[in-house]
Amino acid sequence: MMKSVFRFSVSVLALAAAPAAFAQQAAAPDAAATETSDDIVVTATRAPMNIDQVPASITVLDKAAIDRSQDIGATEILLRTPGISISRNGGYGTSTSLRIRGAESDQTVVVIDGVKLNDPAATGGGYNFANMLIGDSSRIEVLRGPQSILWGSQAIGGVVNIVTAAPTKALEGSFDIEAGSRETVSARAAIGGKTGPLAWRVGGQRFTTAGISAIAPQFGGKEADGYNNSSASGRAELTLTSNLSVEVRGYYSNGRTEIDSTSGDNSDYSTSEEFVGYAGINLSLLDGRFRNRFAYAYTDTDRDSYGPTRARPLSFESDGKNKRFEYQGSFAFTKQISAVFGVENENSDFRSRSPAASLATPLPAFSRGSAELTSAYAQLSVEPITGLTLNGGIRYDDHSRFGGQTLFQAGGVWRSSWGTIIRANYGEGFKAPSLYQQFSEYGNTALDPEQAKGWEAGVEQQLFGRKLVFGATYFERKTTSQIIFNSCTATSTVPLCFVPGSPTVRRFGYYSNVSRAEAHGIEASGALNLGGFTLDGNYSWTVAEDRSPGTATFGKWLPRRPQNTANGSISYAFPFGLTTGAAVRWSGHSFDNAANTTRLDDYTLVDLRAELKAGDNLSVFARAENLFDEKYMTAYRYGTLGRSIYAGIRGRF
Template sequence: MFRIFFRSSICLAAVAASSAASADEASTAHAVAADGDSIVVTATRAPLTLDEIPSSVAVLDKAAIDRAQDIGVTELLLRTPGISISRNGGYGTSTSLRIRGAESEHSVVVIDGVKLNDPSSTGGGFNFTNLLAGDISRIEVLRGPQSILWGSQAIGGVVNVVTASPEKALEGSFDLEAGSRQTVSARAAVGGRTGPLHWRIGGQRFTTDGISSHAKAFGGTERDGYRNSNVSGRAELALADNVSAEVRGTYSSGRVEFDGFNTDSNDYGQNKEFVGYAGLNVDLVGGRFRNRIAYAYTDTNRDNFNPDRARPRSFEADGKNKRWEYQGSFDVSDRITAIFGVENERSDFRSRSPSASLATPLPAFVRGKAEITSVYGQLSVEPISGLTLNGGVRYDDHDRYGGQTLFAAGGVWRLPTGTVLRASYGEGFKAPGLYQLFSEYGNIGLDPEEAHGWEAGIEQHLFDRKLVVGATWFDRTTTNQIIYNGCSAPSTDPMCFVPGSNPPNPRFGYYLNVARSEAHGVEAVAAMTLGGLRLDGNYSWIVAEDRSPGANFGNWLPRRPRNIANASASYGFDFGLELGAALRWSGKSYDNASNAQRLDDYTLVDLRAEFALSDTVKLFARAENIFDEHYMTAFRYGSLGRSIYAGIRGRF
């Protein structure tokens, strides 16, 4: 009962993307999209139907998000193919999402057209911790290299988040739920269309007592709570028939308790994030030539505290991004479209880790900055009916690492037999993060990471799309991948001492390049509908290995399970009741590069129910991890056990 429109490089299938995902919505998606025109993807930087995209894509619309009942975006994405996560405890703790075994910072996250990344974080990537479902109306996931349109660091893929836009003169919505561990979530939004003005504002408050982030199996007992408040808003004003201006913004503030140094402690962190966007849209040549000029700004502030220290603040960091961009899209003809643009991004960060002793002066902030200017272009051509080919090029000029040119190409062929064939190739280039270069663990001698990958697949629609099956093969190679190297004492490695310190001051570790890593695998999906019964599932086999010469050659990259499977079933009754169940199985993985510490496989089973009181108001309830499975996605960190939630939602 989950409308996940999922198009893999070879397959359009619905997948269970929530705690109680099911396939009824998926099957509806197949029926609605029989002409290939009903499902439009915007993560391609210009609206395209699924049948025009060579890459693997998953799309979750508002109906899917509502039926999922999940609070966080991470949980929504986790049931889709090719995605795994590692989390340092319960809600609010550090969360890394990996697409096809790539590093978490190798995927670009976009919200309302703004790239989200924190220059003060380890790899300059995005932490999904505080991204709640909130007023999100749509999520799109493009798997595989997407660097031509979204920047060189989009090696693993792109997660595109779109907040709700008003469709009526006046509309509103709300969600209220409560459950295990004193968890409460309340959300509301209102918006409308008034003449040339379209506007919407929304807010959410989430609190929970949580679990011990230090795993119970290792002595963790006290609960680490989490709270998050967020607001979002958007407005668009039509200045003329072909000119519009728009502003968007989101702000979130979170506080999470966590455990440090492998034991229960009173540590807690505060995180504040702001995302702003202002743009001007101009359509020319009868709408065939579309132009957008925009400015985007992000600011992420993180602070950690321990009230048991003489100096409570133990860490502080701030990262900012300022981005100007122009994008053009021109329909040369009905069969030829060009997308092109210019971007300039300036990022800076500062961080420090104060000593616990008041007798030790506060250290100066470690600071760093970078600038990158890019130009790109992509051409899409339909030489014959049913066949779409595209190719693109991007040039990045980094103020520290110079220029880099990237290429991409792909094609999709739609056959009258209901068969769809896809293939694509893409490249990526990622400069080291500012933290990796300039922090107390930094290494200014780091080289950029480079990657290239390809995929090919097939999907088949049967019985008027009542059954859809497909599979995708992908392959990716990354060179100069950056990892963290810990230092032991005593050490003769000169990099295990703070550069420039006299006398030499030892440090815990530093970042360095490894020669090579490789990932390949298969994603398979299927969805079927039989009246009110809906079934779907997916399986991902992901081999992500260290291929660098040395002791770790051939080892699994840390925290990446090689096997992941999801399945769901649901049944909708005529009187408004819907019941669903979902299963997720994750195979074993390893917590470290040496593969000395194993993380066992686990199976989670969830149940979901929803009852319509009217066309606009519904009651819902879900039970997650009903067998109370104990598992870890990161060694020594706990995970949520059996949980039960219930609530009410309205859409007006």
């Protein structure tokens, strides 16, 4: 299969040498590309394309929507989109899991400026949203459903694509400063410019809060657990010739979070340091019909935990690294036929250990593991008749520990002249066991990869030049060989309850492939924009169940996934520069455990916001979150933010 995909790429290269039959340009193979159209353009498809030509369900949040929400963290604004649920072990900075359509949190790929973010040392090898602030984001896109053809392992639930701002003027900048409840302060600034062949931008943010108790008050939590985070991002692109450019991008985050034990308050804390680096060369040939990108990306996530009252304060340390080489190309055969294709090589490694509290106990050796993944993919897009777009793709992954895996995808979009859009899509997913699941103190080297298949079909109606848009989508997904953690009792005789190679030394648990999960549901949304008046809302019905045959949990809800959620917002921009708005979120009940014996009650949150222009480039804003001080939990025993009031100033120049 690898050879077949390679031959396809070589064939495209050969066609590139042929005379151009049409003047069509290929889309730039760059997930952080600047929009060049007045239409809504998405980049989570790895090459910019009109949203009406994407067969999978997608939500796009542009800079105006991001500013209007006034949210500090990425999860807060993502939670307002269809099919999204989160759980958090306390306030800002604590472990945060985001789930798309009921999939596991580590089955979502997170991308910033074209670079995949994941921590090979994390339990499932996924991304923890705890430290992801809005920062200098100019767009956030959520692509739902299996997306492994273009984004590879982990994209079973979907993709969250974050694009930072790119300069468009000779000199430009922005800043946001706000403060509010619990001694919370957030300050962000960015500056950049575009002069001659060089375009550059740098930005930074500092966030700090006294926080809330990670353990909920009803379980004894009294002491506030603070959090602070510093982050910076930068990008630069140098155009060498009309068809050749080089670019670099970087992102850095450093956070410190005070945490509690499961039994109550304590003085423990954790730190997290994340670095993302990217360097690439962009080459355009044949008058833009053949675009190429050669790139190297590097991610490093370092996490440590400390117990200041311990004789040895360091209680946990881990480090996960990814090194990724990739080539991506796009080729426009004709105005109606185009392709995106590429080859990738990723090397990941991790180390982690949990030192004992006693200084008399020697430091344990690190648990270590590494893996290499080489992939090739191709996706063809065809418009056989006006208004109908069909695409199909194939991917081959060659994993150093699990061999070869071939995945397929196919979909179509029909756009009528009267604004009706019909979408259908089928996709497959593949996720190799994480390095932690294989090689940590709870690891199992006999694990199999998780497999998923999913499809969706939906309809959307656009009226009055997109002033009124509404639609609905039905989806299904089946996941097999899903990996779960099994706890061990003190008397268990299961061989995996003993440390490998030490048949008398017990461990607390292990990972295994004993689970099958299924999800299906409906996502409905609508939006009305009339001058300064905006009204939008969405409803998601997501049934995510354990379907493991012969188990006590067969038919039970998967933990921390509400079946019903709804969001709504309304805003009005007055002619004199004042914009006011309100938002409401309702979440139905869920269960915290696989047996469905620990219930998390439903809740309703109401937010208010206002912004007043104080000049052409300056505005002041304020908001109230959880206005009625609703008491709720997204994870059992863990606290959530009560009523919060914030105010600030924003500048754009």
